[in-house]
Amino acid sequence: MGAASVGGIGSSLVVGEFEILRIQAGTYWWDGGAIFGVVPKTLWSRKIAADDLNRVPLAFNCYLIRTGEHTILVETGGGDKMEPRARERMNLPAEGEPLAAAIARQGVDPESIDMVINSHLHWDHCGGNTVRANGDVLAAFPGARYFASRAEWEHAHERLPRDSVSYIDANYDPLVESGQMTLVDGDCEVVPGVRMRRAPGHNRDMMVVEAASGGQTFCFLSDLVPTAAHVQPTWVAAFDLYPLETIESKMRWLGAAVDGNWVVGFAHDVEFPFARIVGDAKTQFAAVKG
Numbered sequence: 001m002g003a004a005s006v007g008g009i010g011s012s013l014v015v016g017e018f019e020i021l022r023i024q025a026g027t028y029w030w031d032g033g034a035i036f037g038v039v040p041k042t043l044w045s046r047k048i049a050a051d052d053l054n055r056v057p058l059a060f061n062c063y064l065i066r067t068g069e070h071t072i073l074v075e076t077g078g079g080d081k082m083e084p085r086a087r088e089r090m091n092l093p094a095e096g097e098p099l100a101a102a103i104a105r106q107g108v109d110p111e112s113i114d115m116v117i118n119s120h121l122h123w124d125h126c127g128g129n130t131v132r133a134n135g136d137v138l139a140a141f142p143g144a145r146y147f148a149s150r151a152e153w154e155h156a157h158e159r160l161p162r163d164s165v166s167y168i169d170a171n172y173d174p175l176v177e178s179g180q181m182t183l184v185d186g187d188c189e190v191v192p193g194v195r196m197r198r199a200p201g202h203n204r205d206m207m208v209v210e211a212a213s214g215g216q217t218f219c220f221l222s223d224l225v226p227t228a229a230h231v232q233p234t235w236v237a238a239f240d241l242y243p244l245e246t247i248e249s250k251m252r253w254l255g256a257a258v259d260g261n262w263v264v265g266f267a268h269d270v271e272f273p274f275a276r277i278v279g280d281a282k283t284q285f286a287a288v289k290g
């Protein structure tokens, strides 16, 4: 797989006939203990240093898949709907750069985006689906068809005490109501070579996105593996609703990534726009850049 330019903000990669670009829709700071779950700080702090509030830096990573025929945006970042106090807690600027502007900055016309995929509907993955405008909520990508899991959307509306805080309906409901968002029932191929596949663990219906062309594969692992430090199967975030399933799904996808020499992308890694997964005697899997 030829890496056109890897590293920093502007990162792209060629996968067969496809071009993949990583778009970083800003960074935020979140509690390290929550991100690393039962892993002791003495171990995780060797991988990512915490600030004096025990927070670690994370990215809102989005990916563009350009197939030649389609321009597909995977994830839309945190968006503009968090309360000021929550933004402050995460060290987010009071007003972030609009995602469309971040995309344009990488030389891609945001109006060329004809599909948007959400791996799941937590605010930090679909916050940029819509934008607030004069008391209204509008599609951020009016020319695009949006895709998300139906079961995840139904779960969002269950409003369970454990995770209701992760869902902001304005990020998806206006799109479902207007018919612009398609709710998919399980695994599906949105265009030839680009698939959404259910990978349970983080929650019941989170999906990873695989883009395969010319015998090569890119896989966006979303929160199955939020950062490169999480490739070790037992390093599971405290957020995950089904940690045993996370471990099982990781074994499956990371095993496939090793066997197929895939390039992968992580939902929140600040450093790695793209990585390959290799076997490791001690930690089972390890991530290498590019």
Ligand SMILES: [Zn+2]
Residues within 6 Å of the ligand: 122, 124, 125, 223, 267, 268
């Ligand atoms: Zn996330």
